[in-house]
Amino acid sequence: MKRSDGAPLLEVREVSKRFGGVQALDRVSFRLEAGEVLALAGDNGAGKSTLIKCVSGVYQPDAGEIFYKEERVSFDNPREARDLGIETIYQDLALADNLDVGANVFLGREPPMRRFGFLPAIDRGRMRAAAHDVLRTLEIEIPPSKLRQPVRTLSGGQRQAVAIGRAIYWQAEVLIMDEPTAALGVPEQRKVRELIHRLKEQKVGILFISHNLVDIFAVADRILVLRRGITAGERRTAETDHDEIVKLMVGAETAAA
Secondary structure, three states: OOOOOOOOOEEEEEEEEEEOOEEEEEEEEEEEOOOOEEEEEOOOOOOHHHHHHHHHOOOOOOEEEEEEOOEEEOOOOHHHHHHHOEEEEOOOOOOOOOOOHHHHHOOOOOOEEEEOOOEEEEOHHHHHHHHHHHHHHOOOOOOHHHHOOOHHHOOHHHHHHHHHHHHHHOOOOEEEEEOOOOOOOHHHHHHHHHHHHHHHHOOOEEEEEOOOHHHHHHHOOEEEEEEOOEEEEEEEHHHOOHHHHHHHHHOOOOOOO
16 A cells, blocks of 8 residues: 555544443544654543554444545454554553564464475574564664563563564554553653654654553654543644643543644
8 A cells, every 4th residue: 555645644534433322432533644653542431442443453433434545444353454554562462471582573473494394393593583683673672592581581661672573573554552651660661662762763653542641742743632432632742731631631621623
């Protein structure tokens, strides 16, 4: 897929989703440019998770349209979204703790090889080399010895980096990050924010979901505030402050055009 000049990388138009008697999303729209971070802010139950799951193929919207590189898309499952270049990193990272870094980068897509010319096997050397290369492009420091160890031995920030590296290796152009700094210490939160800035330089469009307004203001270009499934407001980060975003989240301020 190619885009016209000035066209958004991802566009969601009037998307709605209902679960029984609960209207989880009601005509929510947004645009995401390449190399931009759009933060989704809102309290629990605001619709953030439902929205990203509609974009990533977990849910199918009841109404509305999703466009990726100007083409309308509809995903039956997350694999279809990943195959097009829309990758999601959830809070639990979906890493296999007992496997090493290379195996996690290739999880489910392991490259085959033949031992002795006929025995089928997995090319672990190729996986480790590819993992090392993609982490190096992101300026991530993981000692070579650690690449051979189970990822459970890595720090929280390093584990987050492995999940991001996996997405970039498979050429994700839209990266959805769900609470990426939750449960991390302050130094590791800083490293994740640095990673996000490097992804912006590589023209990756990022949907950033967080309850942490400090993180949002540190990385986001724009903030979309959801409240009870509707758009409460959208602001450029440089033109707003924490107080205004909180007021939008709790309904103390009406959204301006």
